[in-house]
Amino acid sequence: MVFAVSSLADDVSAGSSAEFPDRLSLMEVRLQAQEDEITLLKSSLADALRKLRLHDHLTLTSLEKCNFVSHNAVSRSCDWSTGPRVPSHIFTLLWFKLICAHNSINMFRHSIKMFIRGRPITMYVPSNIQNYDDLRMDLPSEKLDLDWVYPLSIILLYYYFIYLFIFLAIHPDKVLIASGQTAGVDKDGKPLQPFVHIWDSTTLVTLQQIGLGTFERGVGSVAFSNADAGAFLCVIDDSNEHMLSLWDWNKNTKVVEVKSTNEAVFAVEFNPADTNNIITCGKSHVYFWTLSAGTLTKKQGIFGKYKKPKFIMCFVFSLTGDVLTGDSEGNILTWGKSAADIKTLGKGAKETFQIMKQTRAHEGSVFTLCVLQGGALLSGGGKDRRIIRWSADLAPERECEIPEKFGAVRTIADVDGEELLVGTTRNAILRGSFSDGFVAIVQGHVDEMWGLATHPFQNIFLTCGNDKQVCLWNAEEHTLGWCTTLEESGLCADFSPNGAVVSVGLWTGRWVVLDLQTREVVSDLIDGNEQLSVMRYSPDGSFLAVGSHDNLIYIYSVTEGGRRYTRFGKCTGHSSFITHLDWSKDGKYIMSNSGDYEILYCKCFHLQCIFINIQNLTYTVYLMYVFVDGSDGTDINALCRSHSERIVAVADDFCKVHLFQYPCPKPKAPSHRYEGHGSHVTNVRFTHCDSHLLSLGGKDTCILQWRVKRSGAAEKEHPTSSLPPPTSLNSSSEPGKQKEKEMG
Numbered sequence: 001m002v003f004a005v006s007s008l009a010d011d012v013s014a015g016s017s018a019e020f021p022d023r024l025s026l027m028e029v030r031l032q033a034q035e036d037e038i039t040l041l042k043s044s045l046a047d048a049l050r051k052l053r054l055h056d057h058l059t060l061t062s063l064e065k066c067n068f069v070s071h072n073a074v075s076r077s078c079d080w081s082t083g084p085r086v087p088s089h090i091f092t093l094l095w096f097k098l099i100c101a102h103n104s105i106n107m108f109r110h111s112i113k114m115f116i117r118g119r120p121i122t123m124y125v126p127s128n129i130q131n132y133d134d135l136r137m138d139l140p141s142e143k144l145d146l147d148w149v150y151p152l153s154i155i156l157l158y159y160y161f162i163y164l165f166i167f168l169a170i171h172p173d174k175v176l177i178a179s180g181q182t183a184g185v186d187k188d189g190k191p192l193q194p195f196v197h198i199w200d201s202t203t204l205v206t207l208q209q210i211g212l213g214t215f216e217r218g219v220g221s222v223a224f225s226n227a228d229a230g231a232f233l234c235v236i237d238d239s240n241e242h243m244l245s246l247w248d249w250n251k252n253t254k255v256v257e258v259k260s261t262n263e264a265v266f267a268v269e270f271n272p273a274d275t276n277n278i279i280t281c282g283k284s285h286v287y288f289w290t291l292s293a294g295t296l297t298k299k300q301g302i303f304g305k306y307k308k309p310k311f312i313m314c315f316v317f318s319l320t321g322d323v324l325t326g327d328s329e330g331n332i333l334t335w336g337k338s339a340a341d342i343k344t345l346g347k348g349a350k351e352t353f354q355i356m357k358q359t360r361a362h363e364g365s366v367f368t369l370c371v372l373q374g375g376a377l378l379s380g381g382g383k384d385r386r387i388i389r390w391s392a393d394l395a396p397e398r399e400c401e402i403p404e405k406f407g408a409v410r411t412i413a414d415v416d417g418e419e420l421l422v423g424t425t426r427n428a429i430l431r432g433s434f435s436d437g438f439v440a441i442v443q444g445h446v447d448e449m450w451g452l453a454t455h456p457f458q459n460i461f462l463t464c465g466n467d468k469q470v471c472l473w474n475a476e477e478h479t480l481g482w483c484t485t486l487e488e489s490g491l492c493a494d495f496s497p498n499g500a501v502v503s504v505g506l507w508t509g510r511w512v513v514l515d516l517q518t519r520e521v522v523s524d525l526i527d528g529n530e531q532l533s534v535m536r537y538s539p540d541g542s543f544l545a546v547g548s549h550d551n552l553i554y555i556y557s558v559t560e561g562g563r564r565y566t567r568f569g570k571c572t573g574h575s576s577f578i579t580h581l582d583w584s585k586d587g588k589y590i591m592s593n594s595g596d597y598e599i600l601y602c603k604c605f606h607l608q609c610i611f612i613n614i615q616n617l618t619y620t621v622y623l624m625y626v627f628v629d630g631s632d633g634t635d636i637n638a639l640c641r642s643h644s645e646r647i648v649a650v651a652d653d654f655c656k657v658h659l660f661q662y663p664c665p666k667p668k669a670p671s672h673r674y675e676g677h678g679s680h681v682t683n684v685r686f687t688h689c690d691s692h693l694l695s696l697g698g699k700d701t702c703i704l705q706w707r708v709k710r711s712g713a714a715e716k717e718h719p720t721s722s723l724p725p726p727t728s729l730n731s732s733s734e735p736g737k738q739k740e741k742e743m744g
Helices: 002-058 154-164 712-717
Strands: 094-096 110-116 119-125 143-150 168-170 176-180 196-200 206-210 219-224 232-237 244-248 253-258 265-271 274-282 285-292 295-300 312-317 323-327 331-338 352-360 366-371 377-381 386-390 396-401 409-414 420-424 428-433 437-443 449-454 460-465 469-474 479-485 490-495 501-506 510-515 521-526 532-537 543-548 553-559 564-571 578-583 589-594 599-603 636-641 647-652 656-661 672-675 681-686 692-697 703-709
Touching: 119 599, 143 656, 143 672, 168 219, 176 219, 196 232, 232 265, 232 274, 253 295, 265 312, 274 312, 285 312, 285 323, 295 352, 312 366, 323 366, 331 366, 377 409, 386 409, 437 479, 449 501, 449 681, 449 692, 469 490, 501 532, 510 532, 521 564, 532 578, 543 578, 647 681, 647 692, 656 681
Parallel strands: 219 265, 366 409, 449 490, 460 490, 490 532, 636 681
Antiparallel strands: 110 119, 143 703, 168 176, 176 196, 196 206, 219 232, 232 244, 244 253, 265 274, 274 285, 285 295, 312 323, 323 331, 331 352, 366 377, 377 386, 386 396, 409 420, 420 428, 428 437, 449 460, 460 469, 469 479, 490 501, 501 510, 510 521, 532 543, 543 553, 553 564, 578 589, 589 599, 636 647, 647 656, 656 672, 681 692, 692 703
């Protein structure tokens, strides 16, 4: 009986387990539906409260205009025949929806309704569009070409790219590049399979795509052979077994494939003198591979009496053929073959690879090794930030230390035997020598970026991000102007119309104003205790609007050329956090978005509530049909209309930049789509003359500069760079999921 009861219990348990995923899925659907319903109820309540407040004001017998003065002026009261006295030093901003105004003239001829996650969104067609029904949904005549990538410029590709990422390899001809992808998903959640691109670094044209459907999760390491002029390519994927495959890449055929190891693999390389010998290294291992009769066999390096390090970070081949490895213990190990120990192991003994010499090199990990033409060796340390030059027999000759602000040494490349390029963990490229020291020629962000602002009349732009850095870039010279570090993360920014200062919104509700010339903080204020999402100056620069995650927009009067800020008031009415806002051209109105997709309009400096026909100076609010199929509203991160009011650029969560025509009035509008980012795109902005579009990557920490091309004679209006058009170089990846693995 006991067994029968036990068996029955097991059956019930098994049945419950089988049903559990379905029940969980159903509960998740119901929970999402309830969340959407709560959002709608909150929005409806907010609308009702606004209507009540509006009705109270409209029933007042006196609708005289109130002339408010600043805080420093003499207080003056506004008398209402019924209702409270309103002191003039309190700046009252009345939120209203266009559909709420009573007894008003509707200056909008049409309205459009769309639904996002069940929420009805009403959008109004400006009166200057006479025939809405006749509007065509065409692709814009403008197109984009990739012009530049910050901070890794195309010019430095030849020298540096191979040394920066383990999933890139340079061909012996110094022209061809192999780059590996990480597996990802498309906008519908379907998996995208990784493969290896082989492309020309001068034309950026893809020549071959290797291994589609072969690699699991992604490509971890790639290397070209050397002894046979680069005829073969070795690839290690990111599967649990880290499969190692050898390819005749010209024919796109796989020669052999074998399991590598269950441990992480950091690097792979062919012996420069023999294609049949391959080395791999990684977590607690270094393997020596031999290709014979179409079969790959491996031998593990024997550490013997030496302490086994947690990680073998890198390796190189010396001019004498020895293998030198750098590890997480700070040592350089010299490896060599040892004859078979027949005495101890008997006749079946085979030769082994053992440590011949251990050299203490750095405090912390040895991140990189580089062999110079004369046989000397360079090593770069992580924790100590030192670069050391060693003789061929590993005697130290010279050393220097990289400044702390650039981070640890990650890679070293030899330029001419004396001059070096150094890549650091803070996304900088330094150029210099032991004699003259090192200066940064390229520096960039090392964490997710969100803040992007373009100068009102110069070809410069500013970025800020979670790494607390604020960087000013020159779009013409493709250089970094300056970089400064704040006390906390920067999330949004905007230039004053006079171009002399820039405001940066931070994570805690604090915001600072920087002088462009001196980089000094000329103003430091705080609004609330939640993150800021948008900063926007009025067209004449007399006011600054600050959008916060506390659902409020704070308004400041601006004086002294953007150096002095006085709180003028705040806008209430949104039922969720502020995401975007824009000023009208006359500076009297604000249009804003919130996290629940609500679009509100604010008429400032006036208590009369009337219908308005806004012509916006900027357009970053989601007020058009730019949502792609399958979008849930959160997939669009940023939108920007060109100054010419011809096109709209959109940044999405699927690594894409879209280009729509403006206006974009109807569902399923066509767009040009551009790939390039390896992560979600967080922001887009046009330069002041619309010659270029800038886009920010999230986890890829890259800034892409796109050249705007117009068809026909109009194209001559835009200056162009001499760089060739690109193909997609970056890997497809699930948005926001890429993370660099820091070892040691």
